[in-house]
Amino acid sequence: MPIITVEMWPGRTREQKAELAKAFTEAMVKIGKTTPEATHVIFVDVPKGDWAIAGKLSDDTK
Amino acid sequence: MPIITVEMWPGRTREQKAELAKAFTEAMVKIGKTTPEATHVIFVDVPKGDWAIAGKLSDDTK
Amino acid sequence: MPIITVEMWPGRTREQKAELAKAFTEAMVKIGKTTPEATHVIFVDVPKGDWAIAGKLSDDTK
Amino acid sequence: MPIITVEMWPGRTREQKAELAKAFTEAMVKIGKTTPEATHVIFVDVPKGDWAIAGKLSDDTK
Amino acid sequence: MPIITVEMWPGRTREQKAELAKAFTEAMVKIGKTTPEATHVIFVDVPKGDWAIAGKLSDDTK
Amino acid sequence: MPIITVEMWPGRTREQKAELAKAFTEAMVKIGKTTPEATHVIFVDVPKGDWAIAGKLSDDTK
Numbered sequence: 001m002p003i004i005t006v007e008m009w010p011g012r013t014r015e016q017k018a019e020l021a022k023a024f025t026e027a028m029v030k031i032g033k034t035t036p037e038a039t040h041v042i043f044v045d046v047p048k049g050d051w052a053i054a055g056k057l058s059d060d061t062k
Numbered sequence: 063m064p065i066i067t068v069e070m071w072p073g074r075t076r077e078q079k080a081e082l083a084k085a086f087t088e089a090m091v092k093i094g095k096t097t098p099e100a101t102h103v104i105f106v107d108v109p110k111g112d113w114a115i116a117g118k119l120s121d122d123t124k
Numbered sequence: 125m126p127i128i129t130v131e132m133w134p135g136r137t138r139e140q141k142a143e144l145a146k147a148f149t150e151a152m153v154k155i156g157k158t159t160p161e162a163t164h165v166i167f168v169d170v171p172k173g174d175w176a177i178a179g180k181l182s183d184d185t186k
Numbered sequence: 187m188p189i190i191t192v193e194m195w196p197g198r199t200r201e202q203k204a205e206l207a208k209a210f211t212e213a214m215v216k217i218g219k220t221t222p223e224a225t226h227v228i229f230v231d232v233p234k235g236d237w238a239i240a241g242k243l244s245d246d247t248k
Numbered sequence: 249m250p251i252i253t254v255e256m257w258p259g260r261t262r263e264q265k266a267e268l269a270k271a272f273t274e275a276m277v278k279i280g281k282t283t284p285e286a287t288h289v290i291f292v293d294v295p296k297g298d299w300a301i302a303g304k305l306s307d308d309t310k
Numbered sequence: 311m312p313i314i315t316v317e318m319w320p321g322r323t324r325e326q327k328a329e330l331a332k333a334f335t336e337a338m339v340k341i342g343k344t345t346p347e348a349t350h351v352i353f354v355d356v357p358k359g360d361w362a363i364a365g366k367l368s369d370d371t372k
Contacts, residue, residue: 004253004272007228007251008251014119016280017111020279022118032260037116039117040115041114042069044108046228050203052211054222055210057204060204064131065131066131067128068126068152070158071125074156076243084238090130093140093147098240101240102237104193104232107236115125141305142304145300146304149300164299164300166294173324174327174355176332176351178346179351180331181324187288187361187368188316188317190315190316192313194312194313202342202343206337206338218318244311262359265360266367269362270366285363287363287364
Protein backbone atom coordinates (compact mmCIF):
# COMPACT_ATOMS: atom_id res chain seq x y z
CA MET A 1 0.00 0.00 0.00
CA PRO A 2 2.54 2.60 -1.03
CA ILE A 3 1.89 6.30 -0.54
CA ILE A 4 4.13 8.50 -2.66
CA THR A 5 4.16 12.16 -1.60
CA VAL A 6 5.77 14.70 -3.93
CA GLU A 7 6.67 18.12 -2.51
CA MET A 8 7.75 20.60 -5.17
CA TRP A 9 7.54 24.22 -6.21
CA PRO A 10 4.30 25.23 -7.92
CA GLY A 11 4.17 25.48 -11.68
CA ARG A 12 3.55 21.98 -12.96
CA THR A 13 0.36 21.74 -15.00
CA ARG A 14 -2.40 19.26 -14.46
CA GLU A 15 -1.06 17.33 -17.46
CA GLN A 16 2.40 17.08 -15.94
CA LYS A 17 0.95 15.88 -12.64
CA ALA A 18 -1.16 13.28 -14.45
CA GLU A 19 1.91 12.02 -16.33
CA LEU A 20 4.02 11.97 -13.17
CA ALA A 21 1.35 10.01 -11.27
CA LYS A 22 1.17 7.51 -14.10
CA ALA A 23 4.97 7.10 -14.33
CA PHE A 24 5.45 6.77 -10.56
CA THR A 25 2.64 4.23 -10.28
CA GLU A 26 3.97 2.15 -13.17
CA ALA A 27 7.46 2.11 -11.63
CA MET A 28 6.04 1.20 -8.21
CA VAL A 29 4.02 -1.68 -9.65
CA LYS A 30 6.78 -3.00 -11.90
CA ILE A 31 9.75 -2.64 -9.55
CA GLY A 32 8.02 -2.69 -6.14
CA LYS A 33 5.62 -5.55 -6.88
CA THR A 34 2.37 -3.95 -5.78
CA THR A 35 -0.92 -3.21 -7.54
CA PRO A 36 -1.90 0.05 -9.23
CA GLU A 37 -5.03 0.29 -7.04
CA ALA A 38 -2.92 0.16 -3.87
CA THR A 39 -0.65 2.98 -5.02
CA HIS A 40 -1.45 6.56 -4.03
CA VAL A 41 0.42 9.62 -5.29
CA ILE A 42 -0.08 12.94 -3.49
CA PHE A 43 1.28 16.24 -4.86
CA VAL A 44 2.03 19.12 -2.52
CA ASP A 45 2.83 22.46 -4.13
CA VAL A 46 5.14 24.41 -1.80
CA PRO A 47 5.43 28.12 -2.66
CA LYS A 48 9.01 29.27 -3.27
CA GLY A 49 8.57 31.80 -0.49
CA ASP A 50 8.01 28.89 1.92
CA TRP A 51 11.04 26.86 0.83
CA ALA A 52 14.53 27.95 1.83
CA ILE A 53 17.80 26.50 0.61
CA ALA A 54 21.10 27.53 2.16
CA GLY A 55 19.16 29.73 4.58
CA LYS A 56 17.49 31.83 1.88
CA LEU A 57 13.87 31.73 0.70
CA SER A 58 13.78 30.49 -2.89
CA ASP A 59 11.89 33.47 -4.29
CA ASP A 60 14.59 35.80 -3.05
CA THR A 61 16.04 37.36 -6.16
CA LYS A 62 18.66 39.49 -4.51
CA MET B 63 2.27 14.06 22.99
CA PRO B 64 0.43 12.55 20.03
CA ILE B 65 0.09 14.45 16.76
CA ILE B 66 -2.69 13.11 14.55
CA THR B 67 -2.52 14.33 10.94
CA VAL B 68 -5.52 13.71 8.68
CA GLU B 69 -5.02 14.03 4.90
CA MET B 70 -8.28 13.89 2.96
CA TRP B 71 -10.11 15.33 0.01
CA PRO B 72 -11.70 18.74 0.60
CA GLY B 73 -15.38 18.96 1.36
CA ARG B 74 -15.74 18.36 5.08
CA THR B 75 -17.38 21.27 6.85
CA ARG B 76 -16.03 23.01 9.90
CA GLU B 77 -18.60 21.13 11.98
CA GLN B 78 -17.38 17.78 10.66
CA LYS B 79 -13.75 18.69 11.40
CA ALA B 80 -14.71 19.80 14.92
CA GLU B 81 -16.52 16.51 15.51
CA LEU B 82 -13.64 14.48 14.07
CA ALA B 83 -11.11 16.30 16.25
CA LYS B 84 -13.26 15.61 19.32
CA ALA B 85 -13.72 11.92 18.47
CA PHE B 86 -10.03 11.33 17.65
CA THR B 87 -8.90 13.09 20.83
CA GLU B 88 -11.34 11.15 23.03
CA ALA B 89 -10.16 7.85 21.50
CA MET B 90 -6.52 8.84 21.95
CA VAL B 91 -7.05 9.78 25.60
CA LYS B 92 -9.18 6.75 26.46
CA ILE B 93 -7.25 4.07 24.56
CA GLY B 94 -3.79 5.63 24.31
CA LYS B 95 -3.62 6.94 27.88
CA THR B 96 -2.62 10.51 27.24
CA THR B 97 -4.18 13.87 28.10
CA PRO B 98 -6.49 15.93 25.88
CA GLU B 99 -4.15 18.92 26.15
CA ALA B 100 -1.25 16.88 24.76
CA THR B 101 -3.23 15.72 21.73
CA HIS B 102 -3.04 17.70 18.50
CA VAL B 103 -5.15 16.99 15.41
CA ILE B 104 -4.14 18.60 12.10
CA PHE B 105 -6.36 18.46 9.00
CA VAL B 106 -4.83 18.74 5.54
CA ASP B 107 -7.25 19.15 2.63
CA VAL B 108 -5.67 17.63 -0.48
CA PRO B 109 -7.40 18.63 -3.74
CA LYS B 110 -8.59 15.67 -5.80
CA GLY B 111 -6.44 16.93 -8.67
CA ASP B 112 -3.36 16.43 -6.44
CA TRP B 113 -4.24 12.90 -5.32
CA ALA B 114 -3.84 10.00 -7.73
CA ILE B 115 -4.99 6.42 -7.19
CA ALA B 116 -4.02 3.67 -9.62
CA GLY B 117 -2.03 6.25 -11.57
CA LYS B 118 -4.97 8.55 -12.25
CA LEU B 119 -5.77 11.92 -10.67
CA SER B 120 -8.94 11.59 -8.60
CA ASP B 121 -10.81 14.41 -10.33
CA ASP B 122 -10.40 12.67 -13.66
CA THR B 123 -13.90 11.83 -14.76
CA LYS B 124 -13.04 10.10 -17.97
CA MET C 125 -9.40 8.42 0.82
CA PRO C 126 -8.29 9.68 4.22
CA ILE C 127 -4.82 8.92 5.56
CA ILE C 128 -4.54 9.34 9.32
CA THR C 129 -0.96 9.47 10.61
CA VAL C 130 -0.38 9.22 14.36
CA GLU C 131 2.99 10.29 15.74
CA MET C 132 3.46 9.44 19.39
CA TRP C 133 5.97 8.24 21.96
CA PRO C 134 6.59 4.50 21.93
CA GLY C 135 4.89 2.32 24.51
CA ARG C 136 1.43 1.56 23.14
CA THR C 137 0.86 -2.16 22.73
CA ARG C 138 -0.36 -3.85 19.59
CA GLU C 139 -3.78 -4.11 21.22
CA GLN C 140 -3.93 -0.38 21.87
CA LYS C 141 -2.92 0.38 18.28
CA ALA C 142 -5.56 -2.04 16.98
CA GLU C 143 -8.21 -0.35 19.15
CA LEU C 144 -7.07 3.14 18.10
CA ALA C 145 -7.16 2.19 14.40
CA LYS C 146 -10.68 0.85 14.85
CA ALA C 147 -11.91 3.92 16.73
CA PHE C 148 -10.32 6.41 14.29
CA THR C 149 -11.73 4.55 11.29
CA GLU C 150 -15.22 4.35 12.76
CA ALA C 151 -15.19 8.08 13.53
CA MET C 152 -13.88 8.87 10.04
CA VAL C 153 -16.60 6.78 8.39
CA LYS C 154 -19.44 8.03 10.59
CA ILE C 155 -18.55 11.72 10.75
CA GLY C 156 -16.48 12.15 7.57
CA LYS C 157 -18.72 10.10 5.27
CA THR C 158 -16.16 7.80 3.73
CA THR C 159 -15.76 4.02 3.61
CA PRO C 160 -13.71 1.87 5.98
CA GLU C 161 -11.74 0.42 3.05
CA ALA C 162 -10.65 3.91 1.97
CA THR C 163 -9.36 4.81 5.42
CA HIS C 164 -5.71 4.21 6.29
CA VAL C 165 -4.20 4.70 9.75
CA ILE C 166 -0.41 4.82 10.09
CA PHE C 167 1.33 4.79 13.49
CA VAL C 168 4.79 6.31 13.88
CA ASP C 169 6.57 5.68 17.18
CA VAL C 170 8.90 8.61 17.88
CA PRO C 171 11.48 7.89 20.62
CA LYS C 172 11.36 10.40 23.50
CA GLY C 173 15.00 11.21 22.78
CA ASP C 174 13.95 12.43 19.33
CA TRP C 175 11.05 14.61 20.51
CA ALA C 176 11.75 17.92 22.24
CA ILE C 177 9.25 20.17 23.95
CA ALA C 178 10.23 23.62 25.19
CA GLY C 179 13.70 23.02 23.76
CA LYS C 180 14.38 19.90 25.85
CA LEU C 181 14.45 16.26 24.70
CA SER C 182 11.57 14.42 26.36
CA ASP C 183 13.73 11.71 27.93
CA ASP C 184 15.74 14.31 29.74
CA THR C 185 15.12 13.65 33.40
CA LYS C 186 17.19 16.46 34.80
CA MET D 187 20.99 16.58 3.68
CA PRO D 188 18.66 17.82 6.39
CA ILE D 189 15.08 18.81 5.61
CA ILE D 190 13.51 20.97 8.29
CA THR D 191 9.72 21.26 8.03
CA VAL D 192 7.95 23.88 10.15
CA GLU D 193 4.20 23.55 10.65
CA MET D 194 2.64 26.56 12.34
CA TRP D 195 -0.39 28.81 12.38
CA PRO D 196 -0.46 31.46 9.66
CA GLY D 197 0.56 35.00 10.48
CA ARG D 198 4.34 35.12 10.24
CA THR D 199 5.52 37.63 7.67
CA ARG D 200 7.94 36.94 4.87
CA GLU D 201 10.61 38.68 6.92
CA GLN D 202 10.03 36.41 9.89
CA LYS D 203 10.19 33.31 7.68
CA ALA D 204 13.42 34.56 6.10
CA GLU D 205 14.94 35.12 9.55
CA LEU D 206 13.75 31.73 10.80
CA ALA D 207 15.20 29.96 7.76
CA LYS D 208 18.52 31.72 8.33
CA ALA D 209 18.61 30.88 12.05
CA PHE D 210 17.63 27.23 11.57
CA THR D 211 20.19 26.77 8.81
CA GLU D 212 22.98 28.37 10.81
CA ALA D 213 22.17 26.14 13.81
CA MET D 214 22.03 23.06 11.60
CA VAL D 215 25.40 23.85 10.01
CA LYS D 216 27.15 24.80 13.25
CA ILE D 217 25.76 22.08 15.53
CA GLY D 218 24.83 19.37 13.02
CA LYS D 219 27.98 19.61 10.88
CA THR D 220 26.42 19.93 7.46
CA THR D 221 26.61 22.55 4.72
CA PRO D 222 24.17 25.43 4.16
CA GLU D 223 23.52 24.26 0.57
CA ALA D 224 22.39 20.84 1.83
CA THR D 225 19.92 22.33 4.31
CA HIS D 226 16.31 22.85 3.25
CA VAL D 227 13.68 24.62 5.36
CA ILE D 228 10.01 24.24 4.39
CA PHE D 229 7.25 26.30 6.03
CA VAL D 230 3.69 24.98 6.14
CA ASP D 231 1.00 27.42 7.30
CA VAL D 232 -1.80 25.42 8.93
CA PRO D 233 -5.02 27.42 9.40
CA LYS D 234 -6.23 27.54 13.02
CA GLY D 235 -9.49 25.96 11.88
CA ASP D 236 -7.50 22.92 10.76
CA TRP D 237 -5.50 22.50 13.98
CA ALA D 238 -7.19 21.15 17.09
CA ILE D 239 -5.72 20.99 20.58
CA ALA D 240 -7.51 19.16 23.38
CA GLY D 241 -10.19 18.19 20.87
CA LYS D 242 -11.11 21.75 19.94
CA LEU D 243 -10.30 23.63 16.71
CA SER D 244 -7.93 26.49 17.53
CA ASP D 245 -10.09 29.23 16.03
CA ASP D 246 -12.95 28.26 18.30
CA THR D 247 -13.49 31.31 20.48
CA LYS D 248 -16.29 29.94 22.56
CA MET E 249 13.67 20.94 -5.70
CA PRO E 250 11.29 18.02 -5.47
CA ILE E 251 11.24 15.73 -2.43
CA ILE E 252 9.57 12.39 -3.12
CA THR E 253 8.68 10.43 0.02
CA VAL E 254 7.63 6.80 -0.36
CA GLU E 255 5.84 5.13 2.56
CA MET E 256 5.40 1.39 2.09
CA TRP E 257 5.45 -1.93 3.89
CA PRO E 258 8.91 -3.36 4.51
CA GLY E 259 10.26 -6.04 2.23
CA ARG E 260 11.76 -4.25 -0.76
CA THR E 261 15.44 -5.02 -1.19
CA ARG E 262 18.17 -2.46 -1.57
CA GLU E 263 18.21 -3.25 -5.28
CA GLN E 264 14.50 -2.51 -5.61
CA LYS E 265 14.89 0.78 -3.73
CA ALA E 266 17.82 1.75 -5.96
CA GLU E 267 15.77 0.99 -9.07
CA LEU E 268 12.73 2.86 -7.73
CA ALA E 269 14.85 5.92 -6.89
CA LYS E 270 16.32 5.88 -10.39
CA ALA E 271 12.91 5.51 -12.08
CA PHE E 272 11.22 8.22 -9.96
CA THR E 273 14.09 10.64 -10.53
CA GLU E 274 14.12 10.05 -14.28
CA ALA E 275 10.35 10.62 -14.48
CA MET E 276 10.64 13.76 -12.35
CA VAL E 277 13.41 15.19 -14.54
CA LYS E 278 11.78 14.27 -17.85
CA ILE E 279 8.17 15.20 -17.05
CA GLY E 280 8.63 17.74 -14.24
CA LYS E 281 11.51 19.65 -15.82
CA THR E 282 13.93 19.67 -12.93
CA THR E 283 17.50 18.39 -12.49
CA PRO E 284 18.55 15.01 -11.09
CA GLU E 285 20.69 16.72 -8.44
CA ALA E 286 17.67 18.64 -7.13
CA THR E 287 15.55 15.50 -6.76
CA HIS E 288 15.49 13.66 -3.45
CA VAL E 289 13.75 10.32 -2.88
CA ILE E 290 13.17 9.16 0.72
CA PHE E 291 11.92 5.66 1.55
CA VAL E 292 10.04 5.02 4.79
CA ASP E 293 9.39 1.38 5.68
CA VAL E 294 6.18 1.22 7.75
CA PRO E 295 5.71 -2.13 9.56
CA LYS E 296 2.42 -3.85 8.72
CA GLY E 297 1.54 -3.78 12.41
CA ASP E 298 1.65 0.05 12.24
CA TRP E 299 -0.52 0.40 9.13
CA ALA E 300 -4.27 -0.21 9.37
CA ILE E 301 -6.72 -0.41 6.49
CA ALA E 302 -10.46 -0.59 7.11
CA GLY E 303 -9.76 -0.31 10.83
CA LYS E 304 -7.57 -3.41 10.99
CA LEU E 305 -3.78 -3.64 11.37
CA SER E 306 -2.32 -5.11 8.17
CA ASP E 307 -0.50 -7.98 9.87
CA ASP E 308 -3.74 -9.19 11.34
CA THR E 309 -4.29 -12.59 9.79
CA LYS E 310 -7.54 -13.39 11.48
CA MET F 311 1.92 25.76 18.19
CA PRO F 312 4.84 25.13 15.87
CA ILE F 313 6.00 21.60 15.07
CA ILE F 314 9.52 21.47 13.65
CA THR F 315 10.40 18.13 12.02
CA VAL F 316 14.03 17.47 11.12
CA GLU F 317 14.80 14.67 8.67
CA MET F 318 18.50 13.91 8.39
CA TRP F 319 21.01 11.12 8.00
CA PRO F 320 21.82 9.25 11.21
CA GLY F 321 24.97 10.08 13.09
CA ARG F 322 24.15 13.06 15.29
CA THR F 323 24.68 12.33 18.97
CA ARG F 324 22.15 12.92 21.69
CA GLU F 325 24.12 16.03 22.67
CA GLN F 326 23.88 17.45 19.15
CA LYS F 327 20.13 16.79 19.03
CA ALA F 328 19.69 18.44 22.43
CA GLU F 329 21.62 21.51 21.22
CA LEU F 330 19.70 21.64 17.94
CA ALA F 331 16.35 21.43 19.75
CA LYS F 332 17.42 24.25 22.04
CA ALA F 333 18.62 26.45 19.17
CA PHE F 334 15.54 25.84 17.00
CA THR F 335 13.19 26.54 19.91
CA GLU F 336 15.00 29.75 20.87
CA ALA F 337 14.86 30.98 17.25
CA MET F 338 11.18 30.05 16.99
CA VAL F 339 10.32 31.90 20.22
CA LYS F 340 12.42 34.98 19.47
CA ILE F 341 11.62 35.41 15.78
CA GLY F 342 8.26 33.63 15.49
CA LYS F 343 6.73 35.05 18.68
CA THR F 344 5.53 31.86 20.31
CA THR F 345 6.25 30.20 23.65
CA PRO F 346 8.86 27.51 24.32
CA GLU F 347 6.18 25.18 25.73
CA ALA F 348 4.21 25.36 22.45
CA THR F 349 7.25 24.45 20.34
CA HIS F 350 7.89 20.81 19.46
CA VAL F 351 11.00 19.54 17.65
CA ILE F 352 10.95 16.02 16.20
CA PHE F 353 14.07 14.35 14.80
CA VAL F 354 13.77 11.62 12.17
CA ASP F 355 16.94 9.71 11.32
CA VAL F 356 16.72 8.52 7.72
CA PRO F 357 19.31 5.84 6.81
CA LYS F 358 21.52 6.80 3.86
CA GLY F 359 20.30 3.65 2.08
CA ASP F 360 16.76 5.09 2.20
CA TRP F 361 17.66 8.55 0.87
CA ALA F 362 18.50 9.00 -2.80
CA ILE F 363 19.86 12.13 -4.45
CA ALA F 364 20.16 12.38 -8.22
CA GLY F 365 18.61 8.93 -8.47
CA LYS F 366 21.28 7.21 -6.39
CA LEU F 367 21.01 5.89 -2.81
CA SER F 368 23.31 7.95 -0.59
CA ASP F 369 25.27 4.99 0.77
CA ASP F 370 26.23 3.99 -2.74
CA THR F 371 29.98 4.28 -2.84
CA LYS F 372 30.50 3.32 -6.41
